[in-house]
Amino acid sequence: MEWGAVNLPGMGTSTKVMAAGTAVKPMTVEAAEEIAAQDFASIVESHRPQIFRFLLASLRDVDLAETLTQECFLKAHRNWKHFRGDSSAMTWLMRIAINLQKDHWRNRRLQFWRHTQANAIGVDEASEWLPNGERNAEQQILAREQVAQVWKAVEGLSERQRTVFLLRYVEDRELREIAQATGLSEGTVKAHLSRALARVRAELRGTR
Amino acid sequence: MSLRDKLAGEIDDPMVAGALENFKASVDAWSEAAYSRPRTVVSSARHNWRLAASWALGCMLAAGSLAGGLYERHQRQDLARKTAMKAVQQKVALERAALEKPVKPTIVTKRQPTAVKRAASENEDLLATVDSDVSRQVPAAMEPLAQMMVDHGTN
Numbered sequence: 196m197e198w199g200a201v202n203l204p205g206m207g208t209s210t211k212v213m214a215a216g217t218a219v220k221p222m223t224v225e226a227a228e229e230i231a232a233q234d235f236a237s238i239v240e241s242h243r244p245q246i247f248r249f250l251l252a253s254l255r256d257v258d259l260a261e262t263l264t265q266e267c268f269l270k271a272h273r274n275w276k277h278f279r280g281d282s283s284a285m286t287w288l289m290r291i292a293i294n295l296q297k298d299h300w301r302n303r304r305l306q307f308w309r310h311t312q313a314n315a316i317g318v319d320e321a322s323e324w325l326p327n328g329e330r331n332a333e334q335q336i337l338a339r340e341q342v343a344q345v346w347k348a349v350e351g352l353s354e355r356q357r358t359v360f361l362l363r364y365v366e367d368r369e370l371r372e373i374a375q376a377t378g379l380s381e382g383t384v385k386a387h388l389s390r391a392l393a394r395v396r397a398e399l400r401g402t403r
Numbered sequence: 404m405s406l407r408d409k410l411a412g413e414i415d416d417p418m419v420a421g422a423l424e425n426f427k428a429s430v431d432a433w434s435e436a437a438y439s440r441p442r443t444v445v446s447s448a449r450h451n452w453r454l455a456a457s458w459a460l461g462c463m464l465a466a467g468s469l470a471g472g473l474y475e476r477h478q479r480q481d482l483a484r485k486t487a488m489k490a491v492q493q494k495v496a497l498e499r500a501a502l503e504k505p506v507k508p509t510i511v512t513k514r515q516p517t518a519v520k521r522a523a524s525e526n527e528d529l530l531a532t533v534d535s536d537v538s539r540q541v542p543a544a545m546e547p548l549a550q551m552m553v554d555h556g557t558n
Binding site: 244247248251252257260324325326338341342344345346364365367392395396399 | 414416418419421422423425426427428429430431432433434435436437438440
Protein backbone atom coordinates (compact mmCIF):
# COMPACT_ATOMS: atom_id res chain seq x y z
CA MET A 196 0.00 0.00 0.00
CA GLU A 197 1.27 3.43 -0.82
CA TRP A 198 0.29 6.96 0.17
CA GLY A 199 0.37 9.87 -2.22
CA ALA A 200 0.07 13.55 -1.47
CA VAL A 201 -2.59 15.58 -3.23
CA ASN A 202 -2.71 19.33 -3.03
CA LEU A 203 -6.30 20.47 -2.75
CA PRO A 204 -7.14 23.92 -4.04
CA GLY A 205 -8.96 25.96 -1.42
CA MET A 206 -8.05 23.55 1.33
CA GLY A 207 -4.55 24.81 1.91
CA THR A 208 -3.45 21.38 3.05
CA SER A 209 -1.91 18.43 1.34
CA THR A 210 -4.07 15.40 1.87
CA LYS A 211 -2.67 11.93 1.71
CA VAL A 212 -4.60 9.59 -0.48
CA MET A 213 -4.21 5.88 -0.51
CA ALA A 214 -3.57 4.48 -3.94
CA ALA A 215 -3.09 1.05 -5.42
CA GLY A 216 0.38 0.45 -6.74
CA THR A 217 2.06 3.62 -7.93
CA ALA A 218 -1.07 5.29 -9.27
CA VAL A 219 -2.56 8.03 -7.14
CA LYS A 220 -6.31 7.98 -7.01
CA PRO A 221 -7.60 11.53 -7.48
CA MET A 222 -9.91 13.00 -4.88
CA THR A 223 -12.47 15.67 -5.68
CA VAL A 224 -12.49 18.94 -3.79
CA GLU A 225 -16.04 18.29 -2.57
CA ALA A 226 -15.05 14.94 -1.14
CA ALA A 227 -12.03 16.42 0.60
CA GLU A 228 -14.15 19.24 2.03
CA GLU A 229 -16.67 16.73 3.29
CA ILE A 230 -13.95 14.76 5.02
CA ALA A 231 -12.56 17.98 6.49
CA ALA A 232 -16.01 18.95 7.77
CA GLN A 233 -16.45 15.53 9.35
CA ASP A 234 -13.02 15.82 10.90
CA PHE A 235 -13.87 19.19 12.34
CA ALA A 236 -17.19 17.94 13.73
CA SER A 237 -15.44 15.09 15.48
CA ILE A 238 -12.81 17.48 16.83
CA VAL A 239 -15.49 19.75 18.24
CA GLU A 240 -17.18 16.80 19.87
CA SER A 241 -14.03 15.46 21.46
CA HIS A 242 -12.26 18.68 22.49
CA ARG A 243 -15.07 21.02 23.40
CA PRO A 244 -15.41 19.88 27.04
CA GLN A 245 -11.66 20.33 27.60
CA ILE A 246 -11.57 23.81 26.11
CA PHE A 247 -14.60 24.74 28.19
CA ARG A 248 -12.96 23.37 31.34
CA PHE A 249 -9.76 25.31 30.74
CA LEU A 250 -11.66 28.55 30.13
CA LEU A 251 -13.90 27.94 33.12
CA ALA A 252 -10.90 27.41 35.40
CA SER A 253 -9.21 30.51 33.99
CA LEU A 254 -12.20 32.82 34.24
CA ARG A 255 -14.41 31.21 36.94
CA ASP A 256 -17.40 32.40 34.94
CA VAL A 257 -19.64 29.76 33.39
CA ASP A 258 -21.42 32.03 30.90
CA LEU A 259 -18.22 33.68 29.78
CA ALA A 260 -16.48 30.31 29.45
CA GLU A 261 -19.33 29.10 27.25
CA THR A 262 -19.18 32.21 25.11
CA LEU A 263 -15.43 32.01 24.65
CA THR A 264 -15.63 28.28 23.92
CA GLN A 265 -18.11 29.02 21.16
CA GLU A 266 -15.90 31.78 19.83
CA CYS A 267 -12.92 29.47 19.95
CA PHE A 268 -14.61 26.84 17.79
CA LEU A 269 -16.01 29.46 15.46
CA LYS A 270 -12.53 30.83 14.95
CA ALA A 271 -11.16 27.32 14.56
CA HIS A 272 -13.80 26.53 11.94
CA ARG A 273 -12.93 29.64 9.98
CA ASN A 274 -9.24 28.80 10.07
CA TRP A 275 -9.56 25.04 9.79
CA LYS A 276 -8.22 25.05 6.27
CA HIS A 277 -5.04 26.74 7.51
CA PHE A 278 -4.41 24.09 10.14
CA ARG A 279 -1.41 22.16 8.90
CA GLY A 280 -1.10 19.66 11.69
CA ASP A 281 2.23 20.95 12.99
CA SER A 282 0.86 20.43 16.48
CA SER A 283 -2.09 18.38 17.67
CA ALA A 284 -5.58 19.76 17.11
CA MET A 285 -5.97 20.08 20.86
CA THR A 286 -2.85 22.23 21.16
CA TRP A 287 -4.01 24.35 18.25
CA LEU A 288 -7.44 24.84 19.82
CA MET A 289 -5.86 25.60 23.18
CA ARG A 290 -3.74 28.26 21.54
CA ILE A 291 -6.88 29.90 20.10
CA ALA A 292 -8.57 29.70 23.50
CA ILE A 293 -5.55 31.29 25.23
CA ASN A 294 -5.54 34.13 22.70
CA LEU A 295 -9.25 34.70 23.18
CA GLN A 296 -8.74 34.74 26.91
CA LYS A 297 -5.91 37.24 26.54
CA ASP A 298 -8.15 39.47 24.43
CA HIS A 299 -10.80 39.17 27.06
CA TRP A 300 -8.44 40.21 29.87
CA ARG A 301 -7.26 43.12 27.80
CA ASN A 302 -10.83 44.26 27.08
CA ARG A 303 -11.73 43.74 30.70
CA ARG A 304 -8.94 46.02 31.80
CA LEU A 305 -10.26 48.62 29.39
CA GLN A 306 -13.78 48.17 30.69
CA PHE A 307 -12.68 48.55 34.30
CA TRP A 308 -13.55 44.97 35.24
CA ARG A 309 -17.19 45.68 34.60
CA HIS A 310 -18.53 42.45 33.14
CA THR A 311 -16.47 39.65 34.64
CA GLN A 312 -16.30 41.15 38.06
CA ALA A 313 -20.07 40.90 38.24
CA ASN A 314 -20.35 37.30 36.97
CA ALA A 315 -17.22 35.47 38.12
CA ILE A 316 -17.83 33.36 41.19
CA GLY A 317 -15.70 33.56 44.30
CA VAL A 318 -12.98 31.19 45.43
CA ASP A 319 -15.16 29.68 48.16
CA GLU A 320 -17.99 28.94 45.78
CA ALA A 321 -15.62 27.43 43.22
CA SER A 322 -14.12 25.13 45.84
CA GLU A 323 -17.56 23.73 46.71
CA TRP A 324 -17.33 21.39 43.76
CA LEU A 325 -15.92 18.00 44.66
CA PRO A 326 -16.62 14.61 43.12
CA ASN A 327 -18.72 12.21 45.15
CA GLY A 328 -15.85 9.85 45.91
CA GLU A 329 -15.43 7.43 48.75
CA ARG A 330 -14.57 10.05 51.32
CA ASN A 331 -15.84 10.64 54.78
CA ALA A 332 -17.03 14.04 55.97
CA GLU A 333 -13.65 14.98 57.45
CA GLN A 334 -11.81 14.15 54.25
CA GLN A 335 -14.38 16.15 52.27
CA ILE A 336 -13.83 19.20 54.46
CA LEU A 337 -10.06 18.85 54.22
CA ALA A 338 -10.22 18.47 50.45
CA ARG A 339 -12.49 21.50 50.18
CA GLU A 340 -10.10 23.58 52.23
CA GLN A 341 -7.18 22.50 50.08
CA VAL A 342 -9.08 23.31 46.89
CA ALA A 343 -9.96 26.76 48.26
CA GLN A 344 -6.30 27.38 49.10
CA VAL A 345 -5.19 26.34 45.62
CA TRP A 346 -7.84 28.64 44.09
CA LYS A 347 -6.56 31.45 46.26
CA ALA A 348 -2.99 30.83 45.10
CA VAL A 349 -4.16 30.65 41.46
CA GLU A 350 -5.95 33.94 41.90
CA GLY A 351 -2.67 35.55 42.91
CA LEU A 352 -0.74 34.25 39.89
CA SER A 353 0.03 36.33 36.85
CA GLU A 354 -1.99 35.63 33.72
CA ARG A 355 0.82 33.64 32.11
CA GLN A 356 1.63 31.68 35.26
CA ARG A 357 -2.03 30.83 35.72
CA THR A 358 -2.38 29.62 32.13
CA VAL A 359 0.70 27.43 32.40
CA PHE A 360 -0.36 26.12 35.80
CA LEU A 361 -3.89 25.23 34.65
CA LEU A 362 -2.64 23.60 31.45
CA ARG A 363 -0.25 21.46 33.44
CA TYR A 364 -2.25 20.49 36.52
CA VAL A 365 -5.85 20.67 35.28
CA GLU A 366 -5.54 19.87 31.59
CA ASP A 367 -2.64 17.48 32.20
CA ARG A 368 -0.66 18.78 29.21
CA GLU A 369 2.99 18.01 28.61
CA LEU A 370 5.56 20.79 28.82
CA ARG A 371 6.11 20.65 25.06
CA GLU A 372 2.41 21.05 24.38
CA ILE A 373 2.16 23.93 26.84
CA ALA A 374 5.09 25.61 25.14
CA GLN A 375 3.39 25.20 21.75
CA ALA A 376 0.04 26.44 23.01
CA THR A 377 1.42 29.47 24.79
CA GLY A 378 4.19 30.30 22.33
CA LEU A 379 6.77 30.18 25.13
CA SER A 380 9.93 28.14 25.31
CA GLU A 381 9.94 25.01 27.44
CA GLY A 382 12.43 26.63 29.80
CA THR A 383 10.10 29.58 30.36
CA VAL A 384 7.17 27.22 30.91
CA LYS A 385 9.21 25.36 33.55
CA ALA A 386 10.10 28.63 35.27
CA HIS A 387 6.45 29.74 35.35
CA LEU A 388 5.39 26.36 36.70
CA SER A 389 8.02 26.46 39.38
CA ARG A 390 6.89 29.90 40.58
CA ALA A 391 3.24 28.88 40.49
CA LEU A 392 3.97 25.75 42.51
CA ALA A 393 5.96 27.73 45.04
CA ARG A 394 2.98 30.01 45.50
CA VAL A 395 0.59 27.07 45.92
CA ARG A 396 2.95 25.47 48.41
CA ALA A 397 3.22 28.67 50.41
CA GLU A 398 -0.56 29.07 50.42
CA LEU A 399 -1.06 25.48 51.60
CA ARG A 400 1.46 25.92 54.41
CA GLY A 401 -0.08 29.22 55.36
CA THR A 402 3.14 31.17 54.94
CA ARG A 403 1.66 33.73 52.57
CA MET B 404 0.31 7.03 34.11
CA SER B 405 -2.29 8.43 36.48
CA LEU B 406 -2.24 12.01 37.69
CA ARG B 407 -1.36 10.86 41.19
CA ASP B 408 1.71 8.99 39.92
CA LYS B 409 2.65 11.85 37.67
CA LEU B 410 2.37 14.37 40.48
CA ALA B 411 4.22 12.09 42.86
CA GLY B 412 7.10 11.92 40.40
CA GLU B 413 7.07 15.66 39.76
CA ILE B 414 6.25 17.10 43.17
CA ASP B 415 8.09 15.83 46.19
CA ASP B 416 5.63 17.29 48.70
CA PRO B 417 2.69 14.84 49.16
CA MET B 418 0.48 17.57 50.60
CA VAL B 419 0.90 19.75 47.51
CA ALA B 420 0.40 16.73 45.25
CA GLY B 421 -2.79 15.80 47.12
CA ALA B 422 -4.07 19.38 46.98
CA LEU B 423 -3.43 19.57 43.24
CA GLU B 424 -5.21 16.26 42.73
CA ASN B 425 -8.22 17.56 44.68
CA PHE B 426 -8.09 20.79 42.74
CA LYS B 427 -8.21 18.99 39.41
CA ALA B 428 -11.05 16.77 40.61
CA SER B 429 -12.97 19.84 41.79
CA VAL B 430 -12.51 21.69 38.47
CA ASP B 431 -13.50 18.53 36.57
CA ALA B 432 -16.68 18.16 38.64
CA TRP B 433 -17.61 21.80 38.26
CA SER B 434 -16.88 21.84 34.55
CA GLU B 435 -18.86 18.65 33.97
CA ALA B 436 -21.84 20.01 35.89
CA ALA B 437 -21.69 23.36 34.10
CA TYR B 438 -21.19 21.75 30.69
CA SER B 439 -24.13 19.39 31.02
CA ARG B 440 -26.52 21.86 32.64
CA PRO B 441 -29.72 22.59 30.75
CA ARG B 442 -29.27 25.74 28.77
CA THR B 443 -32.02 28.26 28.44
CA VAL B 444 -32.32 29.27 24.87
CA VAL B 445 -34.35 32.35 24.21
CA SER B 446 -36.78 31.49 21.47
CA SER B 447 -36.16 33.73 18.51
CA ALA B 448 -39.81 33.34 17.43
CA ARG B 449 -41.01 34.69 20.75
CA HIS B 450 -38.46 37.43 20.59
CA ASN B 451 -39.60 38.34 17.07
CA TRP B 452 -43.21 38.28 18.15
CA ARG B 453 -42.48 40.66 21.01
CA LEU B 454 -40.54 42.93 18.73
CA ALA B 455 -43.37 42.97 16.20
CA ALA B 456 -45.94 43.64 18.92
CA SER B 457 -43.97 46.53 20.33
CA TRP B 458 -43.47 47.96 16.86
CA ALA B 459 -47.20 47.64 16.11
CA LEU B 460 -48.09 49.31 19.41
CA GLY B 461 -45.63 52.09 18.76
CA CYS B 462 -46.99 52.63 15.26
CA MET B 463 -50.57 52.67 16.58
CA LEU B 464 -49.69 55.26 19.19
CA ALA B 465 -47.90 57.41 16.63
CA ALA B 466 -50.80 57.13 14.19
CA GLY B 467 -53.29 57.91 16.96
CA SER B 468 -51.36 61.00 18.04
CA LEU B 469 -51.12 62.19 14.45
CA ALA B 470 -54.80 61.60 13.79
CA GLY B 471 -55.77 63.33 17.03
CA GLY B 472 -53.62 66.32 16.18
CA LEU B 473 -55.06 66.57 12.67
CA TYR B 474 -58.64 66.26 13.97
CA GLU B 475 -58.02 68.98 16.57
CA ARG B 476 -56.53 71.27 13.92
CA HIS B 477 -59.46 70.64 11.60
CA GLN B 478 -61.94 71.35 14.41
CA ARG B 479 -60.24 74.63 15.25
CA GLN B 480 -60.19 75.69 11.62
CA ASP B 481 -63.86 74.80 11.27
CA LEU B 482 -64.75 76.75 14.43
CA ALA B 483 -62.78 79.77 13.26
CA ARG B 484 -64.49 79.64 9.86
CA LYS B 485 -67.93 79.43 11.47
CA THR B 486 -67.16 82.33 13.81
CA ALA B 487 -65.92 84.41 10.92
CA MET B 488 -69.03 83.60 8.89
CA LYS B 489 -71.28 84.48 11.82
CA ALA B 490 -69.48 87.77 12.28
CA VAL B 491 -69.86 88.57 8.59
CA GLN B 492 -73.53 87.62 8.66
CA GLN B 493 -74.14 89.83 11.70
CA LYS B 494 -72.36 92.69 10.04
CA VAL B 495 -74.41 92.23 6.89
CA ALA B 496 -77.61 92.03 8.93
CA LEU B 497 -76.73 95.21 10.79
CA GLU B 498 -75.94 96.97 7.57
CA ARG B 499 -79.22 95.83 6.06
CA ALA B 500 -81.13 96.92 9.13
CA ALA B 501 -79.39 100.26 9.02
CA LEU B 502 -80.33 100.69 5.38
CA GLU B 503 -83.95 99.71 5.91
CA LYS B 504 -84.66 102.02 8.95
CA PRO B 505 -84.80 105.80 8.34
CA VAL B 506 -82.28 107.52 10.40
CA LYS B 507 -83.70 110.00 12.93
CA PRO B 508 -81.68 113.12 13.04
CA THR B 509 -80.34 113.66 16.50
CA ILE B 510 -80.73 117.22 17.63
CA VAL B 511 -78.30 118.41 20.18
CA THR B 512 -79.82 121.18 22.20
CA LYS B 513 -78.10 123.43 24.61
CA ARG B 514 -79.11 123.06 28.18
CA GLN B 515 -81.06 125.87 29.58
CA PRO B 516 -79.12 127.96 32.08
CA THR B 517 -81.92 127.62 34.61
CA ALA B 518 -81.74 123.86 34.53
CA VAL B 519 -77.99 124.00 35.09
CA LYS B 520 -78.47 126.30 38.00
CA ARG B 521 -81.11 124.03 39.45
CA ALA B 522 -78.91 121.01 39.23
CA ALA B 523 -76.09 122.86 40.93
CA SER B 524 -78.29 123.98 43.81
CA GLU B 525 -79.56 120.44 44.22
CA ASN B 526 -76.02 119.23 44.54
CA GLU B 527 -75.18 121.86 47.08
CA ASP B 528 -78.23 120.96 49.18
CA LEU B 529 -77.28 117.35 49.08
CA LEU B 530 -73.72 118.04 50.21
CA ALA B 531 -74.96 120.28 53.03
CA THR B 532 -77.28 117.54 54.27
CA VAL B 533 -74.41 115.08 54.27
CA ASP B 534 -72.18 117.52 56.15
CA SER B 535 -74.76 118.15 58.81
CA ASP B 536 -75.35 114.38 59.20
CA VAL B 537 -71.65 113.75 59.58
CA SER B 538 -71.16 116.60 62.02
CA ARG B 539 -74.02 115.33 64.19
CA GLN B 540 -72.43 111.95 64.54
CA VAL B 541 -69.87 113.06 67.12
CA PRO B 542 -68.50 110.40 69.46
CA ALA B 543 -69.77 110.58 73.10
CA ALA B 544 -66.34 111.52 74.43
CA MET B 545 -66.25 114.59 72.16
CA GLU B 546 -69.75 115.68 73.08
CA PRO B 547 -68.73 118.44 75.63
CA LEU B 548 -66.31 119.93 73.10
CA ALA B 549 -68.96 119.90 70.43
CA GLN B 550 -71.42 121.52 72.81
CA MET B 551 -68.91 124.26 73.59
CA MET B 552 -68.45 124.91 69.87
CA VAL B 553 -72.19 125.14 69.42
CA ASP B 554 -72.43 127.47 72.39
CA HIS B 555 -69.59 129.53 71.07
CA GLY B 556 -71.20 129.69 67.68
CA THR B 557 -74.51 130.81 69.06
CA ASN B 558 -72.98 133.42 71.33
